[in-house]
Amino acid sequence: MNIEQTGSVDRRVRVHAALADPTRLRIVDLLAVGDAASSELAAGLGTPSNLLAHHLGTLEAAGLIERHRSEGDGRRSYWRLVAAEVTPADASLATPARVVFVCTANTARSHLAAALWRRASRLPVASAGTHPAERIARGALAAARRHDLDLPDVSPRHLDAVHPAPDDLVVTVCDRAHEELGSRSQVHWSVPDPVAVGTTAAFDAAVGELDRRVAHLVPLLPTA
Structure with a gap:
């Protein structure tokens, strides 16, 4: 040996x-x-x-x-x-009516996560913010184009505007949103804010991290 x-x-x-x-x-x-x-x-x-x-x-x-x-x-x-070789024994979840991705401003991470989800799953998806800004970050739209994601240039929305229901799965992709929502955040992904950095590499890193997590969550939420 x-x-x-x-x-x-x-x-x-x-x-x-x-x-x-x-x-x-x-x-x-x-x-x-x-x-x-x-x-x-x-x-x-x-x-x-x-x-x-x-x-x-x-x-x-x-x-x-x-x-x-x-x-x-x-x-x-x-x-x-962080260990790829670890296989969880029992991590399956009840299938929700919809997956709702939430960050603070609803300008990048939550939109990118929703776009990746639309590509990977038939389950309905929405995105929202706890304190929505005026527009989606240009860097997020550019990253979506680079990664061939369907991300329409729509106005950010407040979480209340998407009317989360008890049978929705709320996934926070931002530490601030998770801490603000408390128990309303059922799943949390701590993804660094690419808007704060503003570089192409930061947005691509966010897409890569969200893509990895979406790919892991999809099989845990089997569609009917």
Whole structure:
């Protein structure tokens, strides 16, 4: 066995050891759907904060999850699943009537997510903002053209204007919107704001991250 093969085996051992616990498997299942703060995981799992910190540290040390600071409330951090080889055991969701993507201004991330969803799924989709701006970001429209996405140049809308129903799935793609909506945000994807950076690379990175997450969520919401 060469050194490279030994390293691969060692990593597999660390991964399997980290997952050899029911609570850590449940954490992986939750993060497979969306990102979450430690307090949200504690509430969802019913696990004391000190014990949860131990489990999160084990998963992080194995390279399975990572955390980053919120773009909204800087005192908060979000955990995300990063290991492609981890297969969640039970992450399926009830099929909603509609998927509603929400960011703050409804100028980029929520529109791009909706465009990617239209390309990947037959489930109805809408996008909205908690504080909509006057127009879609030019960079978002340009990114949609580069990636062959159907993104019409429409006016941003407030979340209330799309009339979210109890059987809709609200997915926040912005930390500020997630923190403002609280429990109304059923799934959260912590995607960096490309408008704040303004570069082509930032918008393309947002499309790539949203595309990856849409591709993962679609099979969890089977159509009738």
